[in-house]
Amino acid sequence: MPVWHERTKALRASGKLKVIGITQEQHPERCLLFARWKGFDWPIGWDPFNITETKVVPRVTLIDEHGIVRATRANLSTFERSFVDQVFKAPAETPATVKPVPGTLAEASIAKKDSPERSYYDGLSALLWPAGRDGDKALHAITAYARSHPKDAAAQWRLGVAHRMRHDSDDRQDGDFQLAVRHWHAGLALDPAQYIYRRRIQQYGPRLDKPYPFYPWVAEAQKKLGKAAPTLRAPLTGSELAGRGEPAAAPDEKEPGGAKDIERLKDALEIESTIVWHTSAKRGTAARVHLQIRPAGRRILLWDAEAGPLTAWVELPEGWTVDRNRIDRALLGIDKVEEVVELDFEVRPPAGNVKPFEVTGYILFYACLERDGMCKYLRQDFEVKVPGHGK
Amino acid sequence: MKLLLACLPVLVAGVLLTPPAQAGEPTLGQPHAEVRLPTIDGLSTLGLEALRGSKVLLIQFASW
Numbered sequence: 200m201p202v203w204h205e206r207t208k209a210l211r212a213s214g215k216l217k218v219i220g221i222t223q224e225q226h227p228e229r230c231l232l233f234a235r236w237k238g239f240d241w242p243i244g245w246d247p248f249n250i251t252e253t254k255v256v257p258r259v260t261l262i263d264e265h266g267i268v269r270a271t272r273a274n275l276s277t278f279e280r281s282f283v284d285q286v287f288k289a290p291a292e293t294p295a296t297v298k299p300v301p302g303t304l305a306e307a308s309i310a311k312k313d314s315p316e317r318s319y320y321d322g323l324s325a326l327l328w329p330a331g332r333d334g335d336k337a338l339h340a341i342t343a344y345a346r347s348h349p350k351d352a353a354a355q356w357r358l359g360v361a362h363r364m365r366h367d368s369d370d371r372q373d374g375d376f377q378l379a380v381r382h383w384h385a386g387l388a389l390d391p392a393q394y395i396y397r398r399r400i401q402q403y404g405p406r407l408d409k410p411y412p413f414y415p416w417v418a419e420a421q422k423k424l425g426k427a428a429p430t431l432r433a434p435l436t437g438s439e440l441a442g443r444g445e446p447a448a449a450p451d452e453k454e455p456g457g458a459k460d461i462e463r464l465k466d467a468l469e470i471e472s473t474i475v476w477h478t479s480a481k482r483g484t485a486a487r488v489h490l491q492i493r494p495a496g497r498r499i500l501l502w503d504a505e506a507g508p509l510t511a512w513v514e515l516p517e518g519w520t521v522d523r524n525r526i527d528r529a530l531l532g533i534d535k536v537e538e539v540v541e542l543d544f545e546v547r548p549p550a551g552n553v554k555p556f557e558v559t560g561y562i563l564f565y566a567c568l569e570r571d572g573m574c575k576y577l578r579q580d581f582e583v584k585v586p587g588h589g590k
Numbered sequence: 591m592k593l594l595l596a597c598l599p600v601l602v603a604g605v606l607l608t609p610p611a612q613a614g615e616p617t618l619g620q621p622h623a624e625v626r627l628p629t630i631d632g633l634s635t636l637g638l639e640a641l642r643g644s645k646v647l648l649i650q651f652a653s654w
Binding site: 200219224227265411429 | 619621623632636641644646648651652653654
């Protein structure tokens with residue numbers, strides 16, 4: 200889009216053209232970071248639920264002064280002559296209100312009060328404009344509508360979006376991310392050609408399902424903007440930075456020395472797992488496992504970030520493979536006591552095997568304990584049950 | 591949802607009652623469906639209606 204931004208600069212300055220944008224991304228602040236980095240000074244709307252029912256992006260639409268669509272795939276080299284310089288006649292009649300398509304959000308928005316359709320619409324609106332509104336009530340309404348409309352692809356997918364929103368909020372509940380993935384898959388299964396639905400899953404999925412890394416530009420943008428960079432609500436995961444053709448992370452297959460002798464705790468960490476399978480079973484059955492690791496309040500006083508990195512060691516049943524057994528992750532610092540550590544790795548079953556399986560392993564970490572304030576090197580084992588593909 | 595609430599403040603109370611964008615792919619020669627969405631900075635609302643009388647170039651994109 201930077202090319203359109205540059206190409207329309209003079210037209211915007213002269214008032215001959217208004218430019219606006221819409222993005223379907225889950226996290227608006229990422230697009231805001233991109234816009235500030237690129238100098239976009241035109242307004243951009245946030246459409247995480249794909250209320251505009253967009254099938255594919257990018258798309259550039261030209262709309263004349265009477266609100267009539269003049270191009271749905273604008274041409275960079277001809278749009279000024281064929282659109283900006285033209286004078287379009289007003290329609291003979293004022294366009295009647297477009298009748299909403301049955302089953303769409305537009306229809307729900309005009310449904311009578313207290314109907315499930317209206318509650319669904321109100322729920323989506325509440326999550327878009329949340330100030331002073333009840334997010335849990337909104338999620339319940341969206342859930343109820345999706346359950347009563349199991350063949351409505353958009354309703355299934357939007358429920359996933361709503362769960363991911365709660366996952367990124369202070370009110371997150373265990374399983375929100377996995378529920379998001381499940382409903383995104385349900386929406387895509389009902390509408391396999393929906394590019395927006397597919398991309399949302401691929402953002403978190405295995406490498407071979409990725410057309411490109413999604414956010415490789417973020418670090419550069421943050422560096423350039425400095426304090427002007429918006430805070431990212433959700434940290435970038437390894438899967439969002441991994442590209443399709445890139446090799447797996449550099450292997451460091453050495454198991455941490457002396458791991459067996461390190462003091463083990465059972466409930467020092469809360470470890471939540473989310474599994475994201477490839478969007479197409481035909482193209483491979485690899486899955487990405489996401490781990491979210493946070494200190495359990497009662498046992499750990501704080502991460503001891505200065506002592507060393509957190510290390511995860513991952514083991515799979517014989518025949519199954521993982522792109523890396525060992526992951527080392529530096530922690531942010533002593534003042535980030537509640538830092539959530541996000542790790543992800545890719546697992547692949549033996550050919551043709553789509554049965555459930557278990558990933559086991561352990562986390563080694565430096566932390567100071569609540570009980571005596573002592574700072575130690577500790578270990579906590581984990582076990583992740585991976586359902587079969589499509590489950 | 592507390593963080594979400596904090597991140598997306600609404601400046602205009604009337605926005606709460608405003609429908610978000612209407613559904614549907616744009617069709618050549620037809621009116622574009624009304625669009626009402628929060629902006630990515632959470633500070634205002636984007637609407638096509640307010641731009642009536644101007645030529646508009648609408649870019650739908652993702653930063654990825």
